[in-house]
Amino acid sequence: MLVYLFEYLDKLDVPGAGMFQFITYRAVVAFILSMFIGTSIGKRIIHYLQWKQVGEIIRDLDLEGQISKKGTPTMGGVIIFLSIVIPTLLFAKLNNIYILLMLIATVWLAGLGFADDYIKVFKKDKQGLKSKVKIVGQVGIGLIVGLVLYLSPDVVIRENTEVLKNDQVESVHFSKDEVKSTKSTIPFFKNNNLDYAAFFDHLGAHRQLAGWILFIFMTIFVVTAVSNGANLTDGLDGLATGTSAIVGVALLILAYVSSNVNFASYLNIMYIPGSEEMVVFMAAFIGATVGFLWYNSYPAQVFMGDTGSLMIGGIIAVFAIIIRKELLIPILCGVFLLENLSVILQRVFFKWTKRSRGVGKRIFKMAPLHHHFQKPGKSGIDALIQWPIQAIPESKIVIRFWIISLLLAAIAIATLKMR
DSSP: OHHHHHHHHHHTTOTTGGGGGOHHHHHHHHHHHHHHIIIIIHHHHHHHHHHTTOBOOOOOOOOTTOGGGTTOBOOTHHHHHHHHHHHHHHHSOTTOHHHHHHHHHHHHHHHHHHHHHHHHHTSOOTTOSOHHHHHHHHHHHHHHHHHHHHHOTTOOBBOEEEEEETTEEEEEEEOSSOBOOOEEEOTTSSSOEEEGGGGGGGGGGGHHHHHHHHHHHHHHHHHHHHHHHHHHHTTSTTHHHHHHHHHHHHHHHHHHHHHOHHHHHHHTOOBOTTTTHHHHHHHHHHHHHHHHHHHHSSSOSOOOHHHHHHHHHHHHHHHHHHTTOGGGHHHHTHHHHHHHHHHHHHHHHHHHHHHHHSSOOBSSSSSSHHHHTTSOTTSSOOBSOOOOSSOOOHHHHHHHHHHHHHHHHHHHHHTTTOO
8 A cells, every 4th residue: 555655755756755666675664564563463462362261272192292382372373464464455566466366365264264263262162164164265265366367367477488599598588478378387397387278289279278277276276285284284383384484485586586577587487577566475474474483483372273374375375376386386385295295195094004904004103294203213103104213302393394494495496497
C-alpha cells in the first residue's frame, strides 16, 4: 500500500520518495519490519497464548527432554503469518498477480493449519483435522494456483534463446514477445528449460492444453508434498523454522535473477516479467522465520503448530512454482524430502514385513527421520538401521540439519550453471 503513496510523493518531488522504486530497498525494509513484528509483537502473542493456556499436547515417545516441552504454547504460526502478511501488504504492489497468489496461498494454508491446531488444543482431540480434510485443503489451493497460472493473461515469460558460435554459447537473447508457456527450469541439462507440453507432441494442436493440465497436476503434487514435508519436519525446536529460512534465501536469489533481464541472460534462464515483487514477499518470509526463531530456538518458548508448518511449506512450494523452479524442489527442500520419505518407507516396510512374516519390522528406530537420531541404538527397537548407537542431543541434530539444508540450497543455486 505504501508503494502507491510513495509513487505519488515521488511525482511531487518529495526527497527520498523515489527509494520505493527500487525492489532491493523495499525488500530490505520488508525484511526488517517482518523481523520486528516477529520479535516484538511475537512476545505479546506468546504471553497471550500462555494466558489462554494454549499448550502443546505431547505424546510420550520416550525421547530425551520431550516431557519438559509439555504445556509450551503452540499455534505460534500466527506470529509468522502476521510477520509475512503485514510487510507484504505495505511494501509490495498488490495489483501483481503473483503477490495476490502468494497472499491467497498464505491465508488458505494458515487457516487450514489453524483449524487443525484449534481442534487439538481447544477440542482436546489429538487427531485434529482428519487427514482427508487436510489433503483436500492442500489439493484445493494447489488447484487454484495451477488454474490461475494457466488462465491469467498476466502470467507470461520471455523465452531465452542461445546464440551459438563454434558450438559455444556466445550470448543469450530474449524474445520481445511475452508469452504463456508451460516451460520450467530443469537442473543439470544443457538446455535449462523443460516444456511440459513436449510430452504431448503426438496430440498436435492439443499439446499445449495437455501441457497445462500436466503443469496443474504437478502444482497440486508439489504443494501437497512440500506442505506435508514441512509439517513432518516441525518436530524439534527450530528445525522447520531454520530450514525454511535457508530455503527462503535461496528462493529469493532465484526470484531476483529470474526477474532481472541481465542476470537471466547471464544464467541463460527464462525471464519472468513481474516476478520482482516476489522478492519483497520472500524477504518478509525470511524475516518472519528468523524472527520466530528468536523464540522457537532450543529450548523453544513457542511452537508454530500446523498453523505455521502447513503454511510455510505451502509458501515455499507455490513460490517455487511461480518462478518456474519447482523441479529444483527435491534438491532445495532435500530435508523436507528426507523427512517425507522416512515416514513413507517406515510405514510401507512395517506393513510389508508384518504381512509376509507376521511381525512388523522398521527401517528406522523412529520416524520422521529427526527422531531416529534421538533414539539410542540397540535399545530393544527392531530396526534395520541402529546407527547412531549414542542418542544425539536435540540441538546438535537441528544444527546438522541446518548445515545440510545450507549445502543443498547452494547446490540448487549452482545447478543454474551446472549443465
